[in-house]
Amino acid sequence: MKSRKTARALGGILLCAAGFWLAFPKTYQEKTFLIPAGGCRLETTIFEKRDGVSQGTVVLFPGLAANKKIMAFLAGGFAEQNLRVYIPDLPGHGHSPGPFSPAHAEECGEALLSGLIARGMANPDRTIVAGHSMGGAIALRVGARTPVAAIVAISPAPMRSAHGVLPEMLLYPDPGPMPQRFLVMSGSLEPESMRGNAADLVASRKDDTAQYLVIPGATHASILFDRAVVRAFQDWNAKTLRLSGTPGMPSLRQLHGALAGFAGLLLLATPFLREITQKKQNHKEVEMGTSVPWIRMLLEFAVASLLVVVLLRFGNPLRAIHLYEGDYLASFLLILGIALLSLHWESLREQFSQRKSGLLAALFGALTLFLLFSAWLELPLYESWLTPAKWLRFPFLFLAFLPYHIAEEICLGPSENKSTRLRFAAGLSLRAVAWAALALGVMYLHSGEILMVLLLPYFVLLHLLQRRGMDLVRQETGSAAAAAVFGAILLTGFCLVIFPVT
Incomplete structure (x- = not known):
């Protein structure tokens, strides 16, 4: 057991080191x-090739x-042609201050482009x-x-209510007039x-001023790191x-480095959590309480x-948080x-009548x-x-977020x-039911909260890792409160990273 822990820690350190090197x-x-x-x-980053002459x-x-x-990989593709690339954080995204709305983002993007042209930093004929x-x-x-x-639009967001896209899913209600020359x-x-x-978007054009390409094997996210995309717009x-x-x-070294370091941190996270939760308690107590039968849990969560x-159709009580669709969640x-x-x-009262061991450890660990x-x-x-x-x-x-995680x-x-496996699977099934309800709200109740669906792969990854961490904290501390605090902090951080400020 000790040798396995040592190997895990060593593997994590080596992966982190490899990530830095890459x-x-x-x-x-x-x-x-x-x-x-x-x-x-x-906040705008200017990408350009070292020692290159801007074309x-x-x-x-x-x-x-x-x-x-x-966007760094795509920016590198443009920079390889000796083009100077300006990449802004749109309002409320990254390190740019808010507020964000689709219309405001468009206004700011247009102002940035016009400003670069007005200052002589961009020649419109070569932009x-x-x-x-x-x-x-x-x-x-x-x-x-x-x-x-010319324009290069990579997986552009739909701007027409067509092909199954509902009107409330649109960030922009219509595409407006098309540019003179563009690649989609x-x-x-x-x-x-x-x-x-x-x-x-290109169906009405009969000449070579507009072109539409389908990139084989690419998803909406992976297209950001696809060499075929880069070669296509370089030719254009x-x-x-x-x-x-x-x-x-x-x-793709940066992407590989990011993934290697991420994997390394994951390997180190489990022994770290075990260590701090064990340090914060002098002895393990046998936790009292019963589990709700799985079928009953599933029905309760689903209903x-x-x-x-349905209730949120009448209003969003936490809109004052000003987090684009994050306030809805x-x-x-x-x-x-x-x-x-x-x-x-009654179960809540029973749980909170017990000693809250590991609460500070869970807070610190998360x-x-x-x-x-x-x-x-x-x-x-x-x-x-x-x-x-x-x-x-x-x-x-x-x-x-805390009440849900306690429940x-x-x-x-x-x-x-x-x-351990059954508990992990049961926890994930409850999340799946809740997210299915959110998806039904988008598709049939027209909630318009499209990020709940678009960001689903990232939420799935978060739920897998977060649920595993919560189970570990619960196992080590015997405290529902500690596990709930741990999970709520991780979900809070994730949502603040990914949802724009409005």
Whole structure:
């Protein structure tokens, strides 16, 4: 057992070291500025090839819930053609101050482009405007009003209620006039609704001024790191700007480094949690209590989740948190948690009458892990270090998420009542039921909370890791409160990282 722990720790350290080696040094010259743009302040990174002579300019817009750092691979593809790339954090995203709304993001993006042209920092005849997802839609809309050489829209957000896209899912209600020259790309593994809407953008063009490409094997997220995408827009840029030579391909070292370091931290997280929870208690107590039968739990969570989704049709009580769609999730989990706790009031009283061992350890462990993971991802991949505006929201979001996590722990009961795997699976099944209700709200009750569906893969990963951590804390401390605090902190941090400030 001891040798296994040693091997795990050593593996984690080696992976973290490999992550640093892969992620640094950076290939391109990067400079970051806070640029005023028509009343907006956009933190913008300028990417360019070292010792290269600029052949033109690219303004590259990230998508919804994304930021400039995750666009680095695409930016490198443009930089390989000796194009100077400006990547802004849109309002409320990354390190740019809010408020965010789709319309405000478009206004700020247009102001940034116009400002660069007005200052002589971009020649419109040699400027490409590009973007991914919402950023792709912004690029098309802005490029139609501000004459530039061409537009590159990568998996643009739908702008028409067609191909199964409901009106309330649209960030922009119509595409407006199309630019003179543009390239649209979609991933073959994206939903047909997105691919169909993207193809419609070029359907009216019968010449080579507009082109639509489907990238094989690409999803909405993986397309950001797809070499076929880079080669496609490099060819398009070469024709548009009459660039000569064969450009290079940016490296995926930063992505691989980020993943290696992330895996290393995961290996180190379990022994870290065990160590701090054991240190905070002098002896383990046998936890008293019973588990709710799984079928009953599932029915309670399903019915309560659906009722809460219906209730939220009449208003969002936590809209004052000002977190784009994150305030809806906070309201959903708060009301759901309170409803479930009311059904298990006696179990709640029994649990909180016991000694709260490990509570401070869980608090410290969750905050430490969140800071470590967010600091690591901030370096090579994604701007996950919270701004002051987001830290101010942390306690309110935490308190909103806490009742649900307490209810979940009370229903699952003491860790001794089930095997580790069964408890883990039962906890995930409860999350699946709650998220299914959110998805039904989007599809059939027209809630418009599309990020609950679009960000599902990331929430799945979070739930897997968070649920595992909560089970470990419960096992070590015997405290439902400690496990709930641990889980609520991790979910709070994740939501503040990924949801824009409004």
